Amino acid sequence: MTSKERAKALVSQMTLPEKLSQLTNEAAAIERLGIPEYNWWNEALHGFARSGVATVFPQAIGMAASFDTKLMREVADAISTEARAKYNEYKKFGRTKIYQGLTCWSPNINIFRDPRWGRGHETYGEDPYLTSEMGVAFVKGMQYGFEEHPKYRKVDATLKHFAAHSGPEKGRHSFDSVVSKKDLHETYLAAFKYIIEKARPAAVMGAYNRVNGEPACGSKTLLQDILYGEWAFDGYVVSDCGAICDIDSFHKVTSNRAESAALAVNNGCYMNCGSAFKFLKVAVAEGMVSEETVTKAVEKLFEARFDLGLFDETEYDSIPYSKVNCAEHRALALEMSRNATVLLKNNGILPFGKDDGIKNIAVIGPNADATTVLVGNYNGTLSEYTTPLFGIRDMARKYGKDVRYAIGCHHTSDAGNDGNIEEAVIAAKYADAVVLCLGLTPQLEGEEGDAYNSDLGGDKPGLSLPKVQLDLFEMMKSVGKPIIVVNISGSAIDLRFADENAAAVIQSFYPGQDGGKALAEIMFGEVEPTAKLPVTFYASDEQLPDYSDYSLKGRTYRYMTEKPLYPFGYGLGYNKYAVSDIRCDGTVTSSGATVSCDIENLGKMPGGNVVQVYISHKNKPDAPICQLIAFKKISLAAGEKKTVEFDIPVDRFMLYDSDGELILEDGEATLYIGTCSPVKEEFCAKTDITIKA
Secondary structure, eight states, rough: OOOHHHHHHHHHOOHHHHTTSBBBBBOBBGGGTTTTOEOOOOOOOOOOOOSSOOHHHHHHHHHHHOOHHHHHHHHHHHHHHHHHHHHHHHGGGSSSSSSSSSOOOBBOOOOOOOOOOOTGGSSSSOOOHHHHHHHHHHHHHHTTTTTTOOOSSSSSEEEESSSSOOSSSTTTOOEEEOOOHHHIIIIITTTHHHHHHHOOEEEEOOSEEEEETTEGGOIIIIIIIIIIIIOOOEEEEOTTTOOOOOOOTOOOSSSHHHHHHHHHHHHTEBBBBSSSGGGHHHHHTTTOOOHHHHHHHHHHHHHHHHTTTTTOOOOOOOGGGGGGGOOOHHHHHHHHTTTTEEEEEEESOSSTTSSSSSOOEEEESTTTTOHHHHHHHSSBBBOOOOHHHHHHHHHHHHHHHHEEEEOOOOOSSSSSTTSSSHHHHHHHTTTTTEEEEOOOOOOTSSEEEHHHHHHGGGOOSSSOHHHHHHHHHHHHHTOOOEEEEEEOOOOOOHHHHHHHSSSEEEEOOOOOOTTHHHHHHHTSSOOOOOOOOSSOOOOGGGGGGOOOOOOTTTTTTHHHHOSSSBBTTBBBHHHHHHHHEEEEEEEBBTTEEEEEEEEEOSSSEEEEEEEEEEEEEEOOOOOSSSSSEEEEEEEOTTTTTOOOEEEEEEGGEEOOTTTTTEEEEEEEEEEESSSOTTGGGGGGEEOOOOOOO
């Protein structure tokens, strides 16, 4: 029997109360049918989360900076292996509690449309195509490992939050995301559609907000018309936690809980995280929901449990607990951290070497020895870790250098007259170079209730670092020693102060358990930085549109007309790379196009880069200014040249019209191929193409 048939047969034996007991995340046991208690709520954003020790990989935004889909799939495979290893032990207790099951509410594929959004570091950045490809790799790795059609899924991956959900965080329970059809399909839904088509995720999570007036978890347009209708999604939809209660409490679309529950389940939201579905009994009794609809929902959920093999013996049952944070996974986390660290500026001071005249290094700043910034949010518990201070100190000893440490200040204050500033000045005076570790923490930018800048519910007020950190930088600058600024944050920061005055600037997104070791390896030249920015670093708050406006006008590299500080796709290495000899037939037809180029490492050390392809349509005023349509991560030995080929399908040359329809139109366009978005044309070569519908 198929999983659908098994689910139908099992559910047919249930009473209505038994069926209703299965529609919340805390699914009850039905002993007479051999069904154990099961809690559906689990998290696995960048490691198996909230369930004790696990390998902590870089936060999602950092993994996106790798532009490496193969590495991403390896990470996801490791996460699902640890999930199975833990589940194999938890199930021996006869039930699974919260954070112990195999239904993982990850990844977050919302578009990071505005750098002030506190949860943006959970995403893969601002670009729909990068988000799509990284999301496909993550979902496939989680659900299938490196098999394409296994009998059972390793875990269930859940795309969230559907849809048009990216702040304001404080008002998310009542906010209405007003979005044009073009922006909705081109930007906010694009990754959901792509990942569903390419990776077959088990589940989708609805969002808290409304979209054009409809509550996302009860939206006929989003769920019935688009998700189940146009896209033929065959999985299940789970609500965000408490979101169905919001429908009557805050959105005021319904009058009571029973109506809210009925609206959600009738439109295909079959799993409720929260308490609203307790009122489905009333909704059924009053004719708002049919028992047939309830049965359909329960069947879909048990189909998922059968697909996971929860009632069978599976190949995953033998995964041992020793796989949790094992040496192999720790090495993989370190490799991803190396690929998630972006070099933004370098006047030649990096990499440090044995004979560079730098004997003493001062490591200073509130993020130099902070563990919270290693883990981001939705994370496992650290067992082994390396902060920037300890990574740099260990590496410095290898190169015959000494390290002095001073915190300098705390993240948002100098904590009174505790001598931190003075100690930092002294350390800098006795150093030959200063590594200044500034930035934010997950407590300053995050989800409502998790972050503690409570006035904004987790969002940032702007792009500037807290004043005390800028003051610390000015004090370090006054000492007169070269400064390497390491900014650790989950989002874009106004780094003009560093770009204008520091010798080097590094962006380290919340970098995972060995982020400090990866940072040190890069700073001492043992690894070349290859990461690229998955978000635009704006020059200042003045470049940002109104935060609550969901129009893409002026937002992200695709639609902003002003010059950013650091553009999307940007990141330096220690070698120089040349892209040349673009080959393209010049005409795009219904079969798409093949594009190739050569890339050469002109430097003296092994390394790599990300070759990126962008399209800029001519005479199409409503089109994005430019749009990423292909990329590949390339490794190159010193002096090596490689040919990179892209088979680009026709849909990436198509444009969305005002009705949200994707169409191919005759026209002219320019392809930019290089190691950054064409905002920095010096990193790109280009060729003109003709598009024939």
